[in-house]
Amino acid sequence: MQLITVGTVAFDRIETPFGVAEKTVGGAATYISLAASVFLDKMGLVSVVGDDFPQEVMKEMRERGVDLAGLEVLKGKESFFWAGRYHYDMNTRDTLETRLNVLLDLDPNLPEEYRQAPYVMLGNLDPGVQEKVLDQMNDRPALVVMDTMNFWMDSAMPKLKEVIARVDVLTINDAEARQLSGEHSLVKAAAKILAMGPKYLVVKKGEHGALLFNNDRIFFAPALPLEEVVDPTGAGDTFAGGFIGYLARTKDHSFENMKRAIIVGSALASFTCEKFGIERLLEVSREDIDARIQQFIELVDFDIELVKA
């Protein structure tokens, strides 16, 4: 295994000001694995679904190199279900309904060949579950990336901080960075969060891009301005999957290469926004990705001589 991912595999109901998807396949681990599969061919997925989860999607994942020995299928039970509604800005949303269903039974027991994976992606989940995955690794992985959200800061902060202390890269949004650190300035927030353990902090700002912090260094990657944003669900997970997939492929954890991984993750995330669910991500070709990375290069390119008096 080049990478293992723990996270939800689920159904979503998504309302935006411009349309509705009644029941679409989603879940953090789904997006992460599909995005990482652009760069990798042997990944493991740790999660649980009911027997309502579509066989075709599992087949699709296997064909892309995602091993499902770690995906428990519970007979007669229903998969995790989330319903949300986006505001007009398409950058903020309300949760309308959460049915945990099988997620209540998620107690990961990693297949033996998962336990030596050098790259581990802890998708947004109960930090207790994230910790169990880390505890089952045979050695300290080469790189652990963790995603989380404000819900766990509100309900499980001590455990959350324990897990944060054990990871290399933490990805959260700007409001969460402020909440976790108690600092308004993102520069100060990043310093406090890096002192909690991670070497890198990625602050995701949705349509406003992402910031990468490491020691005193900062890198900013914009989001690509899109003609049409249909559904941002999964964009953050797609970003994380592209990010860790690129790193697992290149095996270079320098700041320079982390910046590249951020651009690659941002490029993949921009595709996810263009259709509901995982649909657009499944269609994307290597040429599409290269063309989009080229757009990122041009978007921020400028050439200035410092102004002399």
Added chain:
Amino acid sequence: MQLITVGTVAFDRIETPFGVAEKTVGGAATYISLAASVFLDKMGLVSVVGDDFPQEVMKEMRERGVDLAGLEVLKGKESFFWAGRYHYDMNTRDTLETRLNVLLDLDPNLPEEYRQAPYVMLGNLDPGVQEKVLDQMNDRPALVVMDTMNFWMDSAMPKLKEVIARVDVLTINDAEARQLSGEHSLVKAAAKILAMGPKYLVVKKGEHGALLFNNDRIFFAPALPLEEVVDPTGAGDTFAGGFIGYLARTKDHSFENMKRAIIVGSALASFTCEKFGIERLLEVSREDIDARIQQFIELVDFDIELVKA
């Protein structure tokens, strides 16, 4: 005159979650002129104040090359006053009070030497007043930059659109771009707004940076993540002043040079946020500006080879 600016010259009362400034000098034309003076030495200012406006600030402006023949001083009257309160995010604010005072009497009559200025900055004001300034120019200026806001879209849209049709560059924020165009996607909004007349659209996103649109080209400039944001008031005007000041100095209206002007404007705006009012902007040296431009260069710098299968 290299540049003339019309806009408010005013007092502000500013509340942030972290502090209060009871009565500080502000106003769009104040920030614009001071920022432009980094690059220019002969500028005109068109506005009106009461005799309560501090002589020291006028002296300071004159010393920086801002001619005040176009600044009417009305005896026994009070200057325009605005009071606002910033939300915790420091990126949105509520207006608490607006006392127009002398602004009700603003009926610009440009001094003769202002009427040949090649660069004109129409600061945020009643579009009827902005139009009067344009009408008094002897020739079509080389470049007209216009700033405006949602208030004029709500109250004077027909006149606003008349003026927009006559300018080269329009600067507004993202919500205003959506309101003006009726389009949610900024890419689509920009296309509609450029069809209204301007060759360039600058979308200001505060702490999230700025976008420049021209035909099918897009450039994104981040805002610099700051250790401490004390007061963002005037940041947009400082940006505009640095932008047009740089263009008036370099006399190059190509897309490449517009990008440089955006970076320079963003660098200057970042200083304005560091103290209340115009205080920080007055202190800034040429070396400070160069150092900050260097930070922008590093902030977005990355080097990626397109990923091959």
